[in-house]
Amino acid sequence: MPSLLSGTIDLKFAPQDSGRLTRQITDRLRAAILSGALPQGYRLPSSRVLAEDFKVARNTVSSAIDQLAVEGYVVVVHGRRPVVAAVEKTQLIAGDVLGHPGSGAMRISHWARQVSRSDRHFTNDGRSRPFAPGLADAREFPHEIWARCLRRAARSRYLSGHAGVNHPALRTALLRHLVEHRGVKADARRLIITSSAQAAIELISRVILNAGDLAWIESPGYGGARTVLEATGARVKGIPLDGSGLRLAGRTDRPRLIFCTPSHQYPTGRLMPIARRQELLAFATEIGTAIIEDDYDSEFHFDGRPVVALQGLDTAGHVFYVGTFSKSMLPDIRVGYAIVPDGLVETFEKVQRHTSQVVTGATQGALAEFIADGDYATHIRRMTRIYRSRRDRLTHALASVVGERLAITPPAGGMQLLARLEPGSDDCRLAADLAMVGMMARPLSRHFTGRITEQGLFLGFAAWDDSEIDAGVDLLGTVIAAKLRDR
Amino acid sequence: MPSLLSGTIDLKFAPQDSGRLTRQITDRLRAAILSGALPQGYRLPSSRVLAEDFKVARNTVSSAIDQLAVEGYVVVVHGRRPVVAAVEKTQLIAGDVLGHPGSGAMRISHWARQVSRSDRHFTNDGRSRPFAPGLADAREFPHEIWARCLRRAARSRYLSGHAGVNHPALRTALLRHLVEHRGVKADARRLIITSSAQAAIELISRVILNAGDLAWIESPGYGGARTVLEATGARVKGIPLDGSGLRLAGRTDRPRLIFCTPSHQYPTGRLMPIARRQELLAFATEIGTAIIEDDYDSEFHFDGRPVVALQGLDTAGHVFYVGTFSKSMLPDIRVGYAIVPDGLVETFEKVQRHTSQVVTGATQGALAEFIADGDYATHIRRMTRIYRSRRDRLTHALASVVGERLAITPPAGGMQLLARLEPGSDDCRLAADLAMVGMMARPLSRHFTGRITEQGLFLGFAAWDDSEIDAGVDLLGTVIAAKLRDR
Numbered sequence: 001m002p003s004l005l006s007g008t009i010d011l012k013f014a015p016q017d018s019g020r021l022t023r024q025i026t027d028r029l030r031a032a033i034l035s036g037a038l039p040q041g042y043r044l045p046s047s048r049v050l051a052e053d054f055k056v057a058r059n060t061v062s063s064a065i066d067q068l069a070v071e072g073y074v075v076v077v078h079g080r081r082p083v084v085a086a087v088e089k090t091q092l093i094a095g096d097v098l099g100h101p102g103s104g105a106m107r108i109s110h111w112a113r114q115v116s117r118s119d120r121h122f123t124n125d126g127r128s129r130p131f132a133p134g135l136a137d138a139r140e141f142p143h144e145i146w147a148r149c150l151r152r153a154a155r156s157r158y159l160s161g162h163a164g165v166n167h168p169a170l171r172t173a174l175l176r177h178l179v180e181h182r183g184v185k186a187d188a189r190r191l192i193i194t195s196s197a198q199a200a201i202e203l204i205s206r207v208i209l210n211a212g213d214l215a216w217i218e219s220p221g222y223g224g225a226r227t228v229l230e231a232t233g234a235r236v237k238g239i240p241l242d243g244s245g246l247r248l249a250g251r252t253d254r255p256r257l258i259f260c261t262p263s264h265q266y267p268t269g270r271l272m273p274i275a276r277r278q279e280l281l282a283f284a285t286e287i288g289t290a291i292i293e294d295d296y297d298s299e300f301h302f303d304g305r306p307v308v309a310l311q312g313l314d315t316a317g318h319v320f321y322v323g324t325f326s327k328s329m330l331p332d333i334r335v336g337y338a339i340v341p342d343g344l345v346e347t348f349e350k351v352q353r354h355t356s357q358v359v360t361g362a363t364q365g366a367l368a369e370f371i372a373d374g375d376y377a378t379h380i381r382r383m384t385r386i387y388r389s390r391r392d393r394l395t396h397a398l399a400s401v402v403g404e405r406l407a408i409t410p411p412a413g414g415m416q417l418l419a420r421l422e423p424g425s426d427d428c429r430l431a432a433d434l435a436m437v438g439m440m441a442r443p444l445s446r447h448f449t450g451r452i453t454e455q456g457l458f459l460g461f462a463a464w465d466d467s468e469i470d471a472g473v474d475l476l477g478t479v480i481a482a483k484l485r486d487r
Numbered sequence: 488m489p490s491l492l493s494g495t496i497d498l499k500f501a502p503q504d505s506g507r508l509t510r511q512i513t514d515r516l517r518a519a520i521l522s523g524a525l526p527q528g529y530r531l532p533s534s535r536v537l538a539e540d541f542k543v544a545r546n547t548v549s550s551a552i553d554q555l556a557v558e559g560y561v562v563v564v565h566g567r568r569p570v571v572a573a574v575e576k577t578q579l580i581a582g583d584v585l586g587h588p589g590s591g592a593m594r595i596s597h598w599a600r601q602v603s604r605s606d607r608h609f610t611n612d613g614r615s616r617p618f619a620p621g622l623a624d625a626r627e628f629p630h631e632i633w634a635r636c637l638r639r640a641a642r643s644r645y646l647s648g649h650a651g652v653n654h655p656a657l658r659t660a661l662l663r664h665l666v667e668h669r670g671v672k673a674d675a676r677r678l679i680i681t682s683s684a685q686a687a688i689e690l691i692s693r694v695i696l697n698a699g700d701l702a703w704i705e706s707p708g709y710g711g712a713r714t715v716l717e718a719t720g721a722r723v724k725g726i727p728l729d730g731s732g733l734r735l736a737g738r739t740d741r742p743r744l745i746f747c748t749p750s751h752q753y754p755t756g757r758l759m760p761i762a763r764r765q766e767l768l769a770f771a772t773e774i775g776t777a778i779i780e781d782d783y784d785s786e787f788h789f790d791g792r793p794v795v796a797l798q799g800l801d802t803a804g805h806v807f808y809v810g811t812f813s814k815s816m817l818p819d820i821r822v823g824y825a826i827v828p829d830g831l832v833e834t835f836e837k838v839q840r841h842t843s844q845v846v847t848g849a850t851q852g853a854l855a856e857f858i859a860d861g862d863y864a865t866h867i868r869r870m871t872r873i874y875r876s877r878r879d880r881l882t883h884a885l886a887s888v889v890g891e892r893l894a895i896t897p898p899a900g901g902m903q904l905l906a907r908l909e910p911g912s913d914d915c916r917l918a919a920d921l922a923m924v925g926m927m928a929r930p931l932s933r934h935f936t937g938r939i940t941e942q943g944l945f946l947g948f949a950a951w952d953d954s955e956i957d958a959g960v961d962l963l964g965t966v967i968a969a970k971l972r973d974r
Contacts, residue, residue, distance in 0.1 A: 023792055030795070070899075071794050072731075072760025088765045106777050106805060107743075108834060109719075112694040115841045116834050147641035150849060154634035195682065199843030207599040211698075227841065232596075244559075256594075273559025278575045290593050305510055307558050308517070318593060334847035347595060347603050354602045354714060355842070356686030360821035360850055362637060412557075 021056050025064040033073050033087050042084045044074065114231050130472040131394070131459035132440040133267070133416035134297070138330050138463075140386060145375055146329075146366065153365030165349055165358045166193045169368035174337060177371055182298060183308030184321055186339045192348050193337050193364060194357045197324035200338035201292060202228045203351055204320045205257065207344070208290045209234045213256040218246055220447035220454070222266045222294065225259045238449025241265065245272035248279055258284065259292045262310045266296065267418055267447050267458045269411040277310055285316040292320045299328040299380050300462075301413035302388040317341035325367070327415060328380055335359055335367060387415060387462050390469060394461040397473040402480050406457070415462035418444065421455040431457065433479050439472060508543050512551040520560050520574055529571045531561065601718050617959040618881070618946035619927040620754075620903035621784070625817050625950075627873060632862050633816075633853065640852030652836055652845045653680045656855035661824060664858055669782060670795030671808055673826045679835050680824050680851060681844045684811035687825040688779060689715045690838055691807045692744065694831070695777045696721045700743040705733055707934035707941070709753045709781065712746045725936025728752065732759035735766055745771065746779045749797045753783065754905055754934050754945045756898040764797055772803040779807045786815040786867050787949075788900035789875040804828035812854070814902060815867055822846055822854060874902060874949050877956060881948040884960040889967050893944070902949035905931065907941060914942040920966050926959060 032038045044050065047065065051058040065082050068074045074082040108116075128135055171188040178184045194200045201224070209215060211233030217226050219238025229236045237253070239246050246260050260280070262272035272280075284291050293310045311321035324336040340348050352358055370376050395410045398419060406419040421427055427443035434441050444456035461469060519525045531537065534552065538545040552569050555561045561569040595603075615622055658675040665671045681687045688711070696702060698720025704713050706725025716723045724740070726733050732752050733745070745767070749759035759767075771778050780797045798808035811823040827835050839845055857863050882897045885906060893906040908914055914930035921928050931943035948956065 026792070034800075067792060070758060070760075072762050072764075085762065087761050088769070106695070106775050106828070108694050108831070109697050111697075112834055112838060115838050143642050147638040147849075150641050151634045151638035154637050155630050194843070195845060195847075196843040198841075202842055207595050208593070210596050210598075231841065271557060273557075274574050275559050275572065277559075282575070288593050305506070305513070305554060313521075332848040334843075334845060336843075341593070344595070347599055351599060351602050354685075354718065355689055356681065356683040356821075356823070357843075358682060358821060360682075360847065361819040362634075363847055363850070 021060050022063040022067070025050075025054055025056065025061060026067045029064060029068055030071070030073055033068075033084055038084050040084055040086050044082045044084070046081055110233075111231055115227070128463050129438055129440040130464050130468060131416075131461065132463070133442055133458050133460035134327060135460050135463040136327055136330055136383070136415070137386070137465075138332075140383060141330055142375065142379060146370060149366035149369045149375075150362055153369065154362040156365065165352050166191065167361065167364040167368060169372070170364045173368045173371040177376065178309075178321075178323070178339075182295060182306065182321075182323075183312040184339055185312050185314075186321075190339050190342060190345055191337055192340055192345075192352060193335060193359050194352070195334045195336065195359060196326055197294060197296060197322050197336040198224055198228070199357050200320075200322045200336050201225050201259070201294065203348065203355065203357055204290070204292055204322070204338060204340070205229055205232050205234075207347060207351060208257050210256075214253060215257040215259065216246075216255040217259045217449055218261065218265060219449045219451075220267055220444060221259070221449065222261065222296075223447060225292070225294065226449055229257070229259065236449060238451075240451075240453070241268065241270065243270070244276040245270050246276070246280065248276075248283055254287045255289055257290045257292065259294065260310075261294050261296065263293075263295055263298045263307050264411070264414050266294070267416070267442075267444060269409070269414065269418060271307055271412070272310075274313075277313055281310070281314055281316070281318070284318045289318065290320060291318055292322055294322045296322075296324060297327045297414040298323075300384050300387050300415060302384065302391065303412045306413065311339060317343065328376075328383075333363070333367075335363060383462075390461045390464070390466070391417065393466050393469045394459065394473070397470055398459075398476075401473050401477040405480055416458055416460040419457045419459055420444070421457070423455065425455040427455040427457060430480070430483065433483065434476065437475055437479060439475060439479075441476075508547050509550040509554070512537075512541055512543065512548060513554045516551060516555055517558070517560055520555075520571055525571050527571055527573050531569045531571070533568055597720075598718055602714065615950050616925055616927040617951050617955060618903075618948060619950070620929055620945050620947035621814060622947050622950040623814055623817055623870070623902070624873070624952075625819075627870060628817055629862065629866060633857060636853035636856045636862075637849055640856065641849040643852065652839050653678065654848065654851040654855060656859070657851045660855045660858040664863065665796075665808075665810070665826075669785060669793065669808075669810075670799040671826055672799045672801075673808075674829075677826050677829060677832055678824055679827055679832075679839060680822060680846050681839070682821045682823065682846060683813055684781060684783060684809050684823040685711055685715070686844050687807075687809045687823050688712050688746070688781065690835065690842065690844055691777070691779055691809070691825060691827070692716055692719050692721075694834060694838060695744050697743075701740060702744040702746065703733075703742040704746045704936055705748065705752060706936045706938075707754055707931060708746070708936065709748065709783075710934060712779070712781065713936055716744070716746065723936060725938075727938075727940070728755065728757065730757070731763040732757050733763070733767065735763070735770055741774045742776055744777045744779065746781065747797075748781050748783065750780075750782055750785045750794050751898070751901050753781070754903070754929075754931060756896070756901065756905060758794055758899070759797070761800075764800055768797070768801055768803070768805070771805045776805065777807060778805055779809055781809045783809075783811060784814045784901040785810075787871050787874050787902060789871065789878065790899045793900065798826060804830065815863075815870075820850070820854075822850060870949075877948045877951070877953070878904065880953050880956050881946065881960070884957055885963075888960050888964040892967055903945055903947040905943055905945055907931070907943040910942065912942040914944060917967070917970065918944065920970065921963065924962055924966060926962060926966075928963075 047058050047061045050061045065074065069076045072085055073087060075085050076082045170193060171191045175186060175188045175191055205228050209232045213234045215229045215234040215236050216239050217229060217236055219240055226236055241247060245262060245265050262277060295309055298306045309321055311319045321339040325333045391410060395408055398406055398408055406421065408417060408419050411417050427445050431441050431443040442458040444454055444458055445452045534545050534548045537548045541548065552561065556563045560572055560574060562572050563569045657680060658678045662673060662675045662678055692715050696719040700721045702716045702721040702723050703726050704716060704723055706727055713723055728734060732749060733747055749764060782796055785793045796808055798806045808826040812820045878897060882895055885893055885895055893908065895904060895906050898904050914932050918928050918930040929945040931941055931945055932939045
């Protein structure tokens, strides 16, 4: 019978430590049992015989047998040779790397199906094809400074003790920045730190919405938020815009949650003026509605200065202010944040732990230092200059190459612009043609929830330098010209 | 009227850059409008008068007025002085840091209420009170090496390009480790990287379960998983254990999901032998049930070697293998992972993006290097020696101090042990008494779902050195003695 063992399993053991030898022998015997080569009831040779056969010390074999007994592969009765237990034949548990046949009869949830069906483009999908909106230029990021902050934070972790899910130093530094630059009103403990604005929007939606609840979103509006709202099982209604943004007049429905981008409407770039802001807040306060204010790219303001956040006007505690570092720093930084109402801080910290929406301490510490040392403000000032010049470059290039086909209002800030197409155009078709030549332009029509009233392309200008912008616009011009010829 | 402006608002401007001056003037005028000091219809003084009054250049005032017009606070008709628009009076938007009154009439969701109600202790709550289970000793962690890995990864990000949500280098290094040490069977793309095991369990539960579905959990079992399963709206049933773990015999209900810890049952430390593993896999395959195998602390094995993962035996693709670095490295590292069935990789990557369960690139890169360079294996070997000696220390100290009150079976691995109390004890009461003196012992009874059949304390030994263990046990002895006296 030793020949059977020798025949089916590889006995070449490297003469290494005995632990490794034990492991190899255990693996081989286990494989022989699982494959059926050693059937149920088969009595193994004595440890002396096995040791000779395997050319190892006897106690190495004994350890392997003990392990197999613990795992239930063999039964050992004191003084007798071990017997193979009742084990069904199965594939070898080899160290090889193989795929499983698939998930068979398992069924996935409604939620997973809903999320899977979503075909929206993720702004952070990592590709930097021009003119993907919302992408920062990683080449201009001060990687060295950031790497040093990270290293220092990682080294000091053990000295700084345990800081909970939202680190006080980051809360303090970030809040100071937001108070100064965005006019928010809060104390630092109301800041929760998540892995992105998307994560913050998801947590807030789940904390507020039950399945069947009504939620409003701007139309056109941010597709990422729509997917999140829909995935909660809420009924999501797209609310058309007028010149002041979300149009409230004449609405009689009562949403539980409103998602909006008052400082820089996504994707139209509109600013919601003070009168509409007050109207919105009064409406929310009256019917107990939560408002998510997504302040996604207000760091970069080119003309005048950014408008104070809606959150700073809210006295009733209905506004959740959401922001992100993925645009002001790097997509890959993976930190977003929300200011939540005072009474919900504890709920959110529980929910953060529950879903593990907690950012690693090294990143929180590094970010606190990066902000407190002024590196964050310096980077934003520098990128504001660069992005302003790129906005101008893209605006002028588009005007000179495809000016008669695209209508552009240069945005007062941010990282992208909206180029409207004439009525009757097919922006999805055009975007698909552009994708064929390696360009990414997001069709405006895809941002509508409900009736589509406009066609256009949403184009990022932040991540590309002047020559890349020029080359991109030339390519865009070629594709549009080819489309016209095809008609 | 300039006197009104002067009277209500602070006019002391630091003579800094004109942008800052503009901002200060805008802030002051906005505040005056919101407070009602400048009522609707009030016509502002000319920019020349305001400039004199504010002692700034005229174009600084003009920029401030332009900004207020954009925000809707004033109406400017060409050639005439600006008029205050219809704006409701509200609190000043000051830069001060104040809390909101609360969340008023807003209502939170069933899910949020469910999660908020959970009073379970989180293993990663950051406190290192002895004998909190599941805590690694951060003092023994090679912070310097890790900090260098982080720095290198952060610096190379821009060179390495974009790697998607789950970085290939980390997937490859981690899978190799898991194949060698845990006997899993998969290809690298089936590894998804999350912020913790908890996050992975939450994603899997949401992908599999609809509200109302039946889910099984071991009883006693891991409370974190129970909270997650319950929060999906599933009916969660606790399945009693026998000597082989989860007892399947005689069950006629058909769960959609089974949560289990076959290699080191949480909290009893039991090993599920091969026959029960095969029975469990056959059961799951037959009725299309998903299994979450939480392999939470199998890195540390003291006696013999760790048992091969259940996942390695699964040929039908029903097992989700879950692990974490928060025990093998640091709680604060915030990285967990799951191996998902082949057919669900795309679904999980979408769900990861949707919930932003994506770990920052620097951490993924650093971890890939830490594992590939052998530092991870070295750390685990070193900590295994340390933790084995601490297990022995705690076992002996407990036996000598409170041996007649607590029954202990030293665990074969891991970071904690279960000390059983005699029937009729009140482990929650004892744990509360211990908490009063700064000690954390988790009561066994709290781990049951359904009928409570045992009392005991679940005690971690990993994060404390010998003298801390001795001092902790002395304190434990004092509390227990005082309890006896009180009777």
